[in-house]
Amino acid sequence: xxxxxxxxxxxxxxxxxxxxxxxxxxxxxxxxxxxxxxxxxxxxxxxxxxxxxxxxxxxxxxxxxxxxxxxxxxxxxxxxxxxxxxxxxxxxxxxxxxxxxxxxxxxxxxxxxxxxxxxxxxxxxxxxxxxxxxxxxxxxxxxxxxxxxxxxxxxxxxxxxxxxxxxxxxxxxxxxxxxxxxxxxxxxxxxxxxxxxxxxxxxxxxxxxxxxxxxxxxxxxxxxxxxxxxxxxxxxxxxxxxxxxxxxxxxxxxxxxxxxxxxxxxxxxxxxxxxxxxxxxxxxxxxxxxxxxxxxxxxxxxxxxxxxxxxxxxxxxxxxxxxxxxxxxxxxxxxxxxxxxxxxxxxxxxxxxxxxxxxxxxxxxxxxxxxxxxxxxxxxxxxxxxxxxxxxxxxxxxxxxxxxxxxxxxxxxxxxxxxxxxxxxxxxxxxxxxxxxxxxxxxxxxxxxxxxxxxxxxxxxxxxx
Numbered sequence: 001x002x003x004x005x006x007x008x009x010x011x012x013x014x015x016x017x018x019x020x021x022x023x024x025x026x027x028x029x030x031x032x033x034x035x036x037x038x039x040x041x042x043x044x045x046x047x048x049x050x051x052x053x054x055x056x057x058x059x060x061x062x063x064x065x066x067x068x069x070x071x072x073x074x075x076x077x078x079x080x081x082x083x084x085x086x087x088x089x090x091x092x093x094x095x096x097x098x099x100x101x102x103x104x105x106x107x108x109x110x111x112x113x114x115x116x117x118x119x120x121x122x123x124x125x126x127x128x129x130x131x132x133x134x135x136x137x138x139x140x141x142x143x144x145x146x147x148x149x150x151x152x153x154x155x156x157x158x159x160x161x162x163x164x165x166x167x168x169x170x171x172x173x174x175x176x177x178x179x180x181x182x183x184x185x186x187x188x189x190x191x192x193x194x195x196x197x198x199x200x201x202x203x204x205x206x207x208x209x210x211x212x213x214x215x216x217x218x219x220x221x222x223x224x225x226x227x228x229x230x231x232x233x234x235x236x237x238x239x240x241x242x243x244x245x246x247x248x249x250x251x252x253x254x255x256x257x258x259x260x261x262x263x264x265x266x267x268x269x270x271x272x273x274x275x276x277x278x279x280x281x282x283x284x285x286x287x288x289x290x291x292x293x294x295x296x297x298x299x300x301x302x303x304x305x306x307x308x309x310x311x312x313x314x315x316x317x318x319x320x321x322x323x324x325x326x327x328x329x330x331x332x333x334x335x336x337x338x339x340x341x342x343x344x345x346x347x348x349x350x351x352x353x354x355x356x357x358x359x360x361x362x363x364x365x366x367x368x369x370x371x372x373x374x375x376x377x378x379x380x381x382x383x384x385x386x387x388x389x390x391x392x393x394x395x396x397x398x399x400x401x402x403x404x405x406x407x408x409x410x411x412x413x414x415x416x417x418x419x420x421x422x423x424x425x426x427x428x429x430x431x432x433x434x435x436x437x438x439x440x441x442x443x444x445x446x447x448x449x450x451x452x453x454x455x456x457x458x459x460x461x462x463x464x465x
Contacts, residue, residue, distance in 0.1 A: 044116040051126035052192045065157035072101040078109040080311030085169035091182040102128040111283035123193030206242035209301035212253040213309035222307040226343035252294040322353040
């Protein structure tokens with residue numbers, strides 16, 4: 001064997017052993033390695049304004065990495081797929097006792113070049129270990145098809161496992177995610193993120209957001225007729241919950257204007273058709289902002305209808321409203337209504353997403369004026385035997401008392417320039433009113449002497465002219 005052949009043989013053996021070592025226990029995984037330099041060098045820089053955190057300082061990787069595998073998500077996908085991959089990977093890492101390391105968006109389809117803008121919008125890395133904050137050296141072992149059940153061992157602080165495929169991050173090999181239970185923190189971070197865009201909703205309405213994925217998908221796309229059937233069923237289902245509020249649907253999709261003619265004829269459906277959406281590759285700030293409007297609408301709507309798209313599915317996890325989801329092999333919550341292939345769903349399926357109907361707003365009790373001294377409501381008084389009599393007496397007494405106070409004050413003001421007889425005449429209204437009220441005296445003959453007694457009181461009060 002010549003020298004060149006020996007060198008070639010040695011290189012082949014080295015390559016073979018390297019490939020086996022990199023692949024580990026995964027079959028045909030396509031694993032690749034990357035050190036700290038190539039990992040951190042490919043992501044946008046971390047600045048003090050990237051995240052809006054609640055903790056005074058983020059957790060340190062060196063404090064938690066010993067004896068535990070570390071895991072991160074590095075998929076290359078559209079915005080929805082990458083969001084769903086990260087929240088699923090975080091949930092699974094927590095479920096298995098792994099250390100979760102957040103890697104920001106690197107190269108987003110549809111809105112490439114706007115990764116930092118979308119990172120600040122979601123704020124998912126706040127209060128997490130950010131891979132850019134790790135001070136020591138490490139290597140990232142990237143798994144194309146990751147099996148959460150395979151076990152990673154105690155990889156320590158020098159190795160971080162990463163899923164590079166959205167399906168692998170979400171556990172296509174049977175793992176049951178607990179995404180729903182880990183979303184409270186992520187919802188709070190989302191709200192703390194950069195100010196969200198204004199919603200295109202009708203004020204005072206029960207707003208239903210609808211996401212229809214079309215164009216660049218390979219799997220079955222819901223037709224306009226199927227989606228109209230779903231809208232009709234949702235309209236019936238949420239009627240009681242909406243109460244007196246009108247139900248308004250907002251359909252977000254891509255395509256040419258006029259591409260949904262049947263929906264355009266419905267008076268309670270508003271179409272938001274974006275004809276400028278980039279299929280793949282780079283996107284402008286305008287495209288990214290339009291995406292944020294749609295996404296925030298999905299999150300904040302009273303109800304959400306999602307078809308087979310990761311964009312709608314990821315937003316549904318942030319939503320606290322009702323979710324009606326077309327069946328798709330993605331992680332889901334148990335309180336969603338799953339829509340059948342024809343767009344319909346049963347009453348039993350609808351009940352899964354039902355939300356408690358809020359009780360009517362409490363009304364202030366019809367409480368009597370405080371000067372009555374009773375502190376009882378009018379209803380409580382009417383329920384007593386003498387309720388009508390007492391209620392009428394107190395009403396007349398209150399009216400006369402207020403009138404008497406006003407007249408008395410006027411008389412006191414006029415007393416400085418008028419004679420005593422004039423002052424007394426100005427107060428006659430008070431005397432007459434007080435004589436007529438049934439709570440002033442118990443008997444009519446006693447009430448007849450009330451004007452004389454009041455005149456004496458007024459004379460003592462005003463004195464000599």
